[in-house]
Amino acid sequence: MAALTTTSYAILGWLSVRPWTTYELAQQLRRNLRFFWPRVESRIYQETKHLVTEGVAKGERSYVGRRGHTIYSITPKGRRALAVWMRQQNDRPLLEFEGLVKVFFGASATPEQLLAAIQSAKVLADEIQAAGVIVAREYLEGRSAWPDRAPLSGLIFDFLWNHAENLRRWAESSQQEVATWPTSSADKKTERAFQVFRTAIEQDEKRSRG
Amino acid sequence: MAALTTTSYAILGWLSVRPWTTYELAQQLRRNLRFFWPRVESRIYQETKHLVTEGVAKGERSYVGRRGHTIYSITPKGRRALAVWMRQQNDRPLLEFEGLVKVFFGASATPEQLLAAIQSAKVLADEIQAAGVIVAREYLEGRSAWPDRAPLSGLIFDFLWNHAENLRRWAESSQQEVATWPTSSADKKTERAFQVFRTAIEQDEKRSRG
DNA sequence: GCACGATACTCTATGTTGGAGTATATCTAG
DNA sequence: CTAGATATACTCCAACATAGAGTATCGTGC
Incomplete structure (x- = not known):
């Protein structure tokens, strides 16, 4: 019996609100978690079944015409499992960034290719x-489906929005830099990097002092 | 014949510099790419073999006493493959953040548990x-193994350092907020979220106007 | 001479992707 | 009214990937 994963709990979390079909579940996960817990649809179909074999959810089969569908709901054991998960250690955030790998081996790339990787x-x-803009407007204009969720959504929004801001800021400033490389010198390019290093160290020292 | 993945190219990139043993390769990948292309050691051992079957690397077996090791080097086909990869479309950066999933379902958690998730x-x-501080000092003090890489390292450093800054800023501000929740009101909590939404929309409008 | 860390791998269960494939139901335009 | 598009509801598979355990040998410091 394999243990439950974060993906299991992400589904269980939705089931703790109300019963859903797998299709709806996949939709909700995609809409709401795709930027920090992306999972393909077929995985969700697999995992709902797994939740049933683990006894944390149950599925009820019904039909619309000849087409069947399964509505899943959480069991008491599922609610307990969710509570236990909340108490457990958290994995660190994980980043995979192919573009940065290309930049890392940028000695084998043209400036145009670096520009595209950064893009x-x-x-x-x-x-x-x-x-984010759509979600923010929904909340502010009272059109949100779960207005009570605003405080939690605000936390998540804050992270994602500023994550995006960093992505954009970095992309723009890096593209600007790389654009100068064809006509720049090694010294100039190195000096820009040293500037970045120095700023970081200053920031770090300010923090350890303060 | 399975196509090469970003992990394949990450290894190939190292091999384009000089030949390495798998152990060294795993070490370099860990040291240099772990924050944006993390892969377990056993994966590297698998993948070097795969690179050989694809004809993009070759392995030379030798011995120190009775213990063998394989030194891999890139083939001309490998260099061409690397160049082709550089021309290809880039995957978007990918984030997996279990802590945010817990925040999302924070209605089922205690404030202490949220604090831990954010942590x-x-x-x-x-x-x-x-x-980062170690790497930055190495470059600034001229102790870096590849001083020529400074311009590229600077780009990567810039992204990671500010990614970390955002993680820290968000964590501290969110923990501060959540700490008030046990004695706060729904209105106050919602108002904080609305503040976040409004700031974002303003930022967005400023950008589309400017 | 021995303990410990570094080097050099292999193996396995399970999670995960991405894409293809197969239906049926419902909505929309003509 | 009907045809075609879109939504709903799944299954299947090869390959990538993880985590952790397991197995050796080599080199260094005490």
């Missing part, structure tokens, strides 16, 4: 913020 | 910046 950060930033 | 961001921020 992938901006694309994500735009996506996050486009979604 | 996981700070732990990573400290890790990134502790590693």
